[in-house]
Amino acid sequence: MAIVKTDRHPDLPPPVSESGVIGWVRNNLFSSPLNIILTLVSIYVAWTAISGFVSYTIINANFAGETRDDCTGSGACWVFIKARFGQIMYGFYPAEERWRVDVGYVLGAIGLFGILSDWVKNKKWPAIYMFAIYPVICFFLFSGGYFGLPVVETSEWGGLFLTLVLASVSIFVALPLGIVLALGRRSEMPIVRMLCVGFIELIRGVPLITVLFMASVMLPLFLPEGVNFDKLVRALVGMSLFSAAYMAEVVRGGLQAIPKGQMEAAKSLGLGFWQAMGLIVLPQALKISIPSIVNTFIGLFKDTTLVLIIGLLDLLSIVKAGTTDKEWLGMATEGYIFVAMVFWVFCFGMSRYSIWLENKLHTGHKR
Numbered sequence: 001m002a003i004v005k006t007d008r009h010p011d012l013p014p015p016v017s018e019s020g021v022i023g024w025v026r027n028n029l030f031s032s033p034l035n036i037i038l039t040l041v042s043i044y045v046a047w048t049a050i051s052g053f054v055s056y057t058i059i060n061a062n063f064a065g066e067t068r069d070d071c072t073g074s075g076a077c078w079v080f081i082k083a084r085f086g087q088i089m090y091g092f093y094p095a096e097e098r099w100r101v102d103v104g105y106v107l108g109a110i111g112l113f114g115i116l117s118d119w120v121k122n123k124k125w126p127a128i129y130m131f132a133i134y135p136v137i138c139f140f141l142f143s144g145g146y147f148g149l150p151v152v153e154t155s156e157w158g159g160l161f162l163t164l165v166l167a168s169v170s171i172f173v174a175l176p177l178g179i180v181l182a183l184g185r186r187s188e189m190p191i192v193r194m195l196c197v198g199f200i201e202l203i204r205g206v207p208l209i210t211v212l213f214m215a216s217v218m219l220p221l222f223l224p225e226g227v228n229f230d231k232l233v234r235a236l237v238g239m240s241l242f243s244a245a246y247m248a249e250v251v252r253g254g255l256q257a258i259p260k261g262q263m264e265a266a267k268s269l270g271l272g273f274w275q276a277m278g279l280i281v282l283p284q285a286l287k288i289s290i291p292s293i294v295n296t297f298i299g300l301f302k303d304t305t306l307v308l309i310i311g312l313l314d315l316l317s318i319v320k321a322g323t324t325d326k327e328w329l330g331m332a333t334e335g336y337i338f339v340a341m342v343f344w345v346f347c348f349g350m351s352r353y354s355i356w357l358e359n360k361l362h363t364g365h366k367r
Contacts (some may be wrong), residue, residue, distance in 0.1 A: 057337065068327055080331040081338050084322050088338075091158020091313055097150060100141050101161050107134060108168070116353065131172065154232040158313040160342065165232075166239060166304040166314065171297050173240035178247025183277070185252055196248070203245035208303055211238045216310035235307050243300045250292040254285030287361045294354035298347045315339055 013019070018026075029039040060075030063082070071077035081088065090098050111134050114126030142165075144151040157165065184196035203211065215238035220228055229237075258281050266276030286293070308317040319335040322328060 076334045076337065077331060078334060078338075080322070080328050080334050084319075084328075087322065088159045088315065088319055090161050091318060092156040093152060093158070093161065094150075094156070097144070097152055100144075100149065100152075104138050104141055107137060135169075135172070154230050157232065159318045160315045162232075162307075162312060163301075163304050163315040166236065166307060166312075167301045169236050170239040170243050170300055170304075173236075174243035174247045174296075174300070175293070177240065177244035179251050179282070181244060181248035182251035182255060185248065186255060200245045200248050203242055204249070208239070208242050208306055209309060211242045212306060212310050214238070231310060232312065235310060235312060239300070239303070243296065246296050246299075247293065250289050250296055251285060253292065254287075254289035255281065257288050258284050290354055290358050290361070294350055298350055301346060301350070302343060315342060 014023075028035075030036050056075045058075075060073045062071050062073045062075070062077045062079055064070065065079040066083060067079070068077075070079050086095065086098070090101055093101060108130075111126055111130040114120045115123060115130060120126060140146045141149070142152065142157070143154075181196050181200060184192050185200065187193045187196070212235060215234040216231060219234060262280055262284070263276055266280045271279065304314050305316045307314055313321060316339050319339050320332075323330075323332045323335050
């Protein structure tokens with residue numbers, strides 16, 4: 001009598017050694033004798049570098065104390081950062097007025113939360129607040145001279161505070177100006193197109209250092225006698241125009257990626273040029289350009305260190321100036337590590353938000 005099985009046997013999972021982490025490690029790191037050797041050498045080099053860095057920055061480092069005499073360990077002396085923390089964060093802003101900078105940070109964080117968070121559905125009012133109201137509040141708050149606030153000259157601004165002012169103002173100006181330049185470059189009006197192309201190619205053809213030098217040193221020579229602008233304002237204008245030229249090319253790339261039929265379909269629905277551009281084409285182009293836009297923002301944030309050449313002391317410059325103090329000679333390594341960590345936190349944060357936003361908006365072409 002024959003026994004025939006009529007039910008289908010359930011599919012068995014793949015062997016543990018061929019799937020998951022174990023399978024990936026076996027197939028990618030230990031698949032051949034050469035791969036085994038390279039993997040072991042890489043692990044040894046990584047372990048040596050990481051353990052040495054952790055030992056220098058944490059295990060053997062000095063955290064407590066007030067003066068150079070408290071640096072007794074063989075590792076980093078973070079007492080230097082602790083002793084100069086106020087100057088690194090606020091520059092030469094008067095200590096009794098630093099609360100104004102902190103209030104500006106809180107108001108900016110509230111506005112960014114409204115724009116970036118999913119909890120706020122209507123982005124209109126947070127956008128109006130950040131682009132129109134918040135800059136005015138910060139101008140009066142940081143500069144003073146109104147509502148009983150003492151005046152604080154921009155020459156006293158510095159450290160991380162100045163870095164954030166340079167980066168945030170340049171970013172908020174460069175994005176809309178770059179969009180306008182990108183649309184102007186694709187315009188069918190010859191004069192508008194030529195002006196936009198000329199501006200973009202002129203700015204992109206010179207380094208940022210040259211733009212800052214021109215804005216700080218050469219521009220006053222062309223102004224009428226008695227007319228002058230604050231050095232920080234000139235630096236902000238130079239950085240904003242420089243970033244806008246690059247942003248224009250990024251946005252233009254996104255506009256070129258949109259099929260021509262999108263505009264034709266919008267016109268067939270009765271939409272005008274600006275309605276079609278604002279409701280149909282531009283949102284798609286900006287969505288495509290998110291990685292490049294954030295890449296430009298990150299580059300701009302790091303380029304703020306170049307303002308040293310016109311005498312503005314940003315985060316890197318003020319740490320570097322601190323290491324030349326005779327009481328803290330030899331602290332350059334600690335200073336540069338701290339600056340690198342601060343820049344990494346901000347740049348990594350922008351990068352991760354870019355990835356999150358890209359995945360959130362990437363709803364129509366997921367593979």
